[in-house]
Amino acid sequence: MTNEPRSDIGTPTPDELREQVERTRDELGQTVEALAAKADVKAQTKERATAVKEQVAEKTAVVTDQIRAKAQQAAQVVKGRTPEPVLDRAAQASGLVVQATTRAGRLAADKTPGPVLDKAGRAATAARAHRKPLLAVGVALVVLLLVRRGRGRR
Structure with a gap:
């Protein structure tokens, strides 16, 4: 075999065959990687969970801001x-x-006995650590009560 260019018949040279084999290997490797990614249910589930978690966080922030604004408006109206x-x-x-x-x-x-004070202290520390969610729930409760009260008068 020689490394001469192709003849008119269309037979590829050994270099061209090597290039074709290398391209085919690359394409096959990419295909295998794509199939492996589609078959990895755990990774897909993890990605979806992360996306949902981010969406929930965004919606929670928006709703919290809306509740805060409504509570401030209600407080201003009452005042x-x-x-x-x-x-x-x-x-x-x-x-x-x-x-x-x-x-x-x-x-x-x-x-109050000492053990009860200790438990109460731990509960207070936990409440301080989770202040924002507790405040959001409290504000939501106040707004709900105000809305119910307002509808009851109508």
């Missing part, structure tokens, strides 16, 4: 409709409640 003397009395009452709560808390702490 705008409340007379000044009532606001003053509410502030005074709030101060009295804070003082009474502080006294009651001290009394309860003095009379």
Whole structure:
């Protein structure tokens, strides 16, 4: 065999055959990789779960912002409709409640056994660590109650 160019008959040269074999190997390798990726259900599930998780996080952020805005609007409406003397009395009452709560808390702490205080401390720490979700739930509850109350009057 010689390394001469093709003859008029169309027989490929050994170099051309090597190139064809190499191209075919590359194409076959790519095909095998594509098939392996399609067969890897675990990886596909993981990718889909990640995508869904990101979508949920985005939607949660949007809904949380909407709830926060509605709660602020509701608070402004209530404050705008409340007379000044009532606001003053509410502030005074709030101060009295804070003082009474502080006294009651001290009394309860003095009379509560140590293990119960430890558990309560751990619960408070957990609540502080998850402050945002707890606030979002609280705001959602307040908005729900306000909406129900408003519909009940109609």
